[in-house]
Amino acid sequence: MSVWLSAVVYGLSTSAILFLVSIALSVGYGLMRIVNLEAMLYYSLGAYLTYTLVSSTGSMWLGALSGVLVGAALGFLVETQLLRRVYGKNMLFSMVTTFSVYLIGIGLIQYIWGLNPKPVASPTDTMLRFWGVAIPLYRVMIIGIAGITYIGFQLFLTRTIVGKAIRAGIENRDHVQSLGINIYRIFTLTFVLASGLAGLGGALNAPLIMVGPYMGNDMLLYAFTTVILGGLGSLKGTFVSALILGQVISIGGTIWSPLSFVGPFFVMFTVLIFKPNGLFGVKGIAFGFDQ
Amino acid sequence: MEESKTPLLRVRNLYSGYGNLKVLFDITMDVYSGEVICLVGRNGAGKTTLFRTLAGFLKPFSGEILFKQKNVVGNFPFEIALSGLKYVHQDKQVFSDLTVRENLELASYATKDYDWDRVFTYLPKLKVLLQRKAGLLSGGEKQMLLIAMALLGRPSLVLMDEPTEGLAPHLIQDLTQVFKEIRKETTLCIVEQNLPMVTQIADKVYSMKEGKIVAETSNPEEIRALVFEKYL
Amino acid sequence: MTKRTYEWILPFLFTGGLILTRYLFPAKMTFITEVALYTLYVMGNNILFGYLGYVSFGQPVYLSMGAYSAAIYLAYLGRNPLTAILVAILMGILVGILMGPVLIRLRGSYFTLVNAAFCAIGLFTVERLLIGITRGNDGLWFRTRMVATPLLDIRQPKNFFFFAMLVLLVIFILYRRMDRSVLGAAFKATQGNERRMQFLGYDTFKIRWLGFVLATVLSTLAGSLYAINFGFVNPNLGENSRAAEVIVATLLGGSGTVYGPFFGAITFLGIKEIVSQWITRWELLVGVLTIIVLFKFNRGVWGTFTDLLHRSRKTMLMQRKTP
Numbered sequence: 001m002s003v004w005l006s007a008v009v010y011g012l013s014t015s016a017i018l019f020l021v022s023i024a025l026s027v028g029y030g031l032m033r034i035v036n037l038e039a040m041l042y043y044s045l046g047a048y049l050t051y052t053l054v055s056s057t058g059s060m061w062l063g064a065l066s067g068v069l070v071g072a073a074l075g076f077l078v079e080t081q082l083l084r085r086v087y088g089k090n091m092l093f094s095m096v097t098t099f100s101v102y103l104i105g106i107g108l109i110q111y112i113w114g115l116n117p118k119p120v121a122s123p124t125d126t127m128l129r130f131w132g133v134a135i136p137l138y139r140v141m142i143i144g145i146a147g148i149t150y151i152g153f154q155l156f157l158t159r160t161i162v163g164k165a166i167r168a169g170i171e172n173r174d175h176v177q178s179l180g181i182n183i184y185r186i187f188t189l190t191f192v193l194a195s196g197l198a199g200l201g202g203a204l205n206a207p208l209i210m211v212g213p214y215m216g217n218d219m220l221l222y223a224f225t226t227v228i229l230g231g232l233g234s235l236k237g238t239f240v241s242a243l244i245l246g247q248v249i250s251i252g253g254t255i256w257s258p259l260s261f262v263g264p265f266f267v268m269f270t271v272l273i274f275k276p277n278g279l280f281g282v283k284g285i286a287f288g289f290d291q
Numbered sequence: 292m293e294e295s296k297t298p299l300l301r302v303r304n305l306y307s308g309y310g311n312l313k314v315l316f317d318i319t320m321d322v323y324s325g326e327v328i329c330l331v332g333r334n335g336a337g338k339t340t341l342f343r344t345l346a347g348f349l350k351p352f353s354g355e356i357l358f359k360q361k362n363v364v365g366n367f368p369f370e371i372a373l374s375g376l377k378y379v380h381q382d383k384q385v386f387s388d389l390t391v392r393e394n395l396e397l398a399s400y401a402t403k404d405y406d407w408d409r410v411f412t413y414l415p416k417l418k419v420l421l422q423r424k425a426g427l428l429s430g431g432e433k434q435m436l437l438i439a440m441a442l443l444g445r446p447s448l449v450l451m452d453e454p455t456e457g458l459a460p461h462l463i464q465d466l467t468q469v470f471k472e473i474r475k476e477t478t479l480c481i482v483e484q485n486l487p488m489v490t491q492i493a494d495k496v497y498s499m500k501e502g503k504i505v506a507e508t509s510n511p512e513e514i515r516a517l518v519f520e521k522y523l
Numbered sequence: 524m525t526k527r528t529y530e531w532i533l534p535f536l537f538t539g540g541l542i543l544t545r546y547l548f549p550a551k552m553t554f555i556t557e558v559a560l561y562t563l564y565v566m567g568n569n570i571l572f573g574y575l576g577y578v579s580f581g582q583p584v585y586l587s588m589g590a591y592s593a594a595i596y597l598a599y600l601g602r603n604p605l606t607a608i609l610v611a612i613l614m615g616i617l618v619g620i621l622m623g624p625v626l627i628r629l630r631g632s633y634f635t636l637v638n639a640a641f642c643a644i645g646l647f648t649v650e651r652l653l654i655g656i657t658r659g660n661d662g663l664w665f666r667t668r669m670v671a672t673p674l675l676d677i678r679q680p681k682n683f684f685f686f687a688m689l690v691l692l693v694i695f696i697l698y699r700r701m702d703r704s705v706l707g708a709a710f711k712a713t714q715g716n717e718r719r720m721q722f723l724g725y726d727t728f729k730i731r732w733l734g735f736v737l738a739t740v741l742s743t744l745a746g747s748l749y750a751i752n753f754g755f756v757n758p759n760l761g762e763n764s765r766a767a768e769v770i771v772a773t774l775l776g777g778s779g780t781v782y783g784p785f786f787g788a789i790t791f792l793g794i795k796e797i798v799s800q801w802i803t804r805w806e807l808l809v810g811v812l813t814i815i816v817l818f819k820f821n822r823g824v825w826g827t828f829t830d831l832l833h834r835s836r837k838t839m840l841m842q843r844k845t846p
Contacts, residue, residue: 035632085818091631092578096774096817099580099767100810107807161400164393168386174348175380179440180372180401217764221643224636232632261647265640269625272637276629 002133007254008247013139013208015246016146020201021219022226022238023153024194030170030233032187034083034094039198040216040223041105042071046202047211048109051118054206060123064203071199072192079191084184102216109213117212142204149197150239157235166190170233225264229271231281241279297360299324299448299478300345300376305354307344313352314340316502322448327470328480329489331517332499338482339381341499342450346378347371359447373402377441381452381482383433387426391417391436394425395443402444410439413472431462438469442477449473451481455488467491490515534695537785538688545684552684554796558788559687560748565776565784566698567741568769573779574707575734576714580766581638584645585739587761589615589746591649591663594756595656598665605672608747615743619736627731642763650758659758666754683752690748694741695785701737702781710734711779764806771809774816777823786824 021043028036046067053063078101086093126137157163165186169176177183202215209215226245230237245264253260271279298321308314315337322328330338343349345356347368356363363371372378386394395417399405411418414435420428425436434454441449455463467488470479474492483489489496496514498506506517545555564586571577592614593607601607622641629637649657657663669678677686701707712720713727720727750756768791776787798808816823822830 029632035635082814090576092572092576093817095578095580095632095635096767096770096813100813100817103767103806103810103813105810107805107810110806161396164389165397165400167388168394168397171386171388172384174368175384175386176397177348177368178346178372178378178380179398180369180377180444181397182367182369184367214764221640221763225640228633228636258647258652262644265644268640269637272629272633273625276633 005133006135007250009135009139011247011250013142014249015242016142017201017205018222018226018245019146019239019242020197022223022242024198025223025227026235026238027190027194031166031190037098038101040220041102042074042195042198043202043219044109044216045070046199047206047215048113050203050206051120051211054120064200067199067203068196072196075192075195079188106213117210120206120211122207222264225268228278229268231278234280237278237280296323298322301357303355305351307340307349307351314502318504320497322478322480324478326478326494327474327492329493329496330482330499331496336499337502338499339452342378342452375447377446377449379437379441379451383430385425385433385436389425391423391425392421394436394440398440398443404444410442413469414439431458446477448478453482455485463488534692538692542688556684556687558792559691560745561788561792562691562785563694563741564745565769565772565788567738569773569778569784570734570738572773574710575731578635579638580635581642582742582769583761583765584642585742586746587645589743590750590756590760593747593750594663594665597668598663602668602670604669604677604751611743611747612740615740616736619739623732623735627735646758646761662755662757664755699781767809771813775823777826780825783823783825790824
């Protein structure tokens with residue numbers, strides 16, 4: 001029993017990280033019709049900045065904050081300078097471009113921080129007790145932060161005019177423009193937000209893993225799996241699928257350890273065979289070459 | 292007589308298309324303030340391509356488009372919309388995930404025109420539908436909503452792509468009345484397949500075929516003849 | 524010289540050029556061998572990327588599959604490297620036929636991403652799952668188990684070089700034929716306007732499937748040659764992070780052309796050779812290079828060259844007409 005309860009909580013914290021990082025992919029696809037691979041760079045940078053700030057100031061939260069800010073700032077730079085040129089072009093342009101940015105980022109990380117993985121101390125070692133099961137407080141905090149982010153993002157999308165414009169843009173970018181709304185400003189804002197969240201995801205994950213230059217590679221695969229399983233372009237889909245995959249990784253890994261790695265892919269393959277657009281995917285926008 | 296006035300929209304020798312595919316050839320047309328222009332022609336004649344080019348979604352290969360005597364070629368679609376040239380797309384796609392109110396809010400947010408009452412005088416039906424999800428509206432109601440959204444910001448010219456497509460005859464009649472009212476406020480340019488409507492409201496008709504304008508007339512008798520020619 | 528003969532000569536010219544370079548710079552033989560093998564690999568990706576318009580972030584898995592099927596055959600079952608190559612080719616056909624319908628059905632980014640996941644699973648399989656057979660990260664060694672092949676003993680690097688050249692020449696000729704045939708046109712037409720192809724009565728699904736099989740076979744062939752050349756394999760070959768390299772090489776050479784992959788391989792490996800003297804990990808370089816090529820040089824080396832040739836031929840004709 002105790003094994004399963006802690007597995008569920010670990011799974012939820014994995015879901016939390018997956019969700020935060022995957023938003024960038026999901027929204028990038030849904031709104032801008034680009035495959036936003038360099039979010040993994042902001043994820044990695046978030047973790048590295050946390051490492052640096054924890055070792056210099058001891059404050060994990062300062063690290064998370066700088067992760068968010070740097071992610072957002074870089075996202076702004078990349079979107080306005082580079083991605084503007086690939087909007088409306090074939091999907092492969094954005095894929096190859098953003099992947100290149102990611103590679104450049106990995107190269108820079110190696111120069112700054114070196115090749116060796118870095119450990120990051122957890123901000124709190126407190127254990128909570130639920131029915132006699134010890135659960136690290138930090139994991140619960142991560143779940144809380146992701147939950148708040150989801151609710152905040154939903155409120156932003158449903159209550160603010162810019163959020164409504166984003167939802168409208170996911171449905172039809174051209175019509176939004178025809179109203180006279182500067183869709184590019186909306187793109188930039190969304191991109192900056194999503195990049196910041198990816199940075200936050202990296203920062204929060206830093207104490208749970210070893211921070212290494214290739215940490216983005218694994219996360220890239222999982223984030224993809226999350227977004228594809230949920231359906232590209234659907235925030236709700238991303239949320240639900242992050243919840244599912246977190247449990248697949250955690251509970252699956254408890255049953256048989258290799259499942260924690262391959263389980264998500266099998267779930268994704270199985271779902272894709274029956275639903276090629278994912279769980280909540282919108283038909284039509286799921287296909288890459290629909291321009 | 293009309294030569295003395297400057298046209299609201301002036302198109303000269305316009306060539307346009309998608310990628311390498313040329314669709315429009317040497318389009319020349321004038322739209323004057325207060326007019327209702329109808330574009331007729333078979334599917335694939337290039338009417339939608341023309342509208343998409345005018346609205347800024349397609350970049351023309353060559354030719355000029357002057358709106359209010361300003362060159363708009365190369366402007367972003369949203370800039371063109373803000374300058375007073377609104378484009379109502381073909382497929383009656385409202386933002387189905389949003390309510391009618393939210394759809395209108397978006398249009399107002401862009402144009403800073405919150406005078407919904409003015410719009411409701413033309414389209415009173417919308418007033419009672421404000422809370423409804425736009426995706427649940429009927430075809431006619433969706434078209435009304437799109438027209439309302441286009442009218443916010445007091446545009447000088449509204450391009451409408453097949454507004455009556457797929458609507459029941461009595462709705463088309465309603466819409467014709469709406470257009471007759473709207474024309475007091477704005478100039479209209481409509482791609483239209485519906486013969487009675489064209490003969491009722493059009494001041495001028497352009498007939499398109501294979502990417503070219505093949506006929507143009509402002510004479511009511513000729514409009515009738517032209518439209519018949521297309522259908523028979 | 525007519526256009527036809529000029530085109531026939533190119534495969535011989537290019538392989539001949541490589542052989543000549545090997546004698547001019549004997550120290551660079553390993554490098555030139557790698558160019559030939561890498562060309563095959565890039566050619567496979569070029570069918571997907573250049574002809575069919577699919578981006579795959581999982582090409583290393585097919586390379587690794589070919590390498591491991593050859594290696595496992597040589598380490599446990601047989602001793603003849605030529606049979607091992609055959610095994611790898613058959614493996615490629617089999618995987619292409621079985622995986623094709625699943626992958627080809629997914630369009631655009633789904634194809635890319637699922638391939639990436641597939642690559643991760645492949646890496647996991649050889650690194651951890653089948654560790655008893657593949658020896659994981661220690662690598663699978665079989666050099667001493669190989670027997671001499673008749674005519675040309677390809678266990679010797681010197682002889683392997685010629686063998687690689689021969690394979691390259693044959694594939695060049697076949698690849699050129701594919702490009703000029705209905706098949707090459709059908710690939711490109713399927714990318715350009717699938718609906719129209721369907722109206723014309725083509726089964727576009729089968730066309731794409733066939734393209735996928737060809738791409739896979741070229742990758743597994745290249746993989747098996749890599750394995751035999753080194754005498755061992757390790758999981759590095761199939762690493763996800765290397766998926767971008769083959770795309771860069773394809774872009775560099777000129778995607779969708781017959782000889783683009785060859786020039787892409789030379790340029791990419793050449794730059795890597797030079798730069799690796801200063802830096803060991805060169806993700807930075809690959810990234811910068813791709814962005815430059817994509818935005819400023821998207822016709823690639825061979826594409827730009829043929830463009831120039833085309834233009835100069837045109838001006839020559841013009842000059843002849845107006846003396």
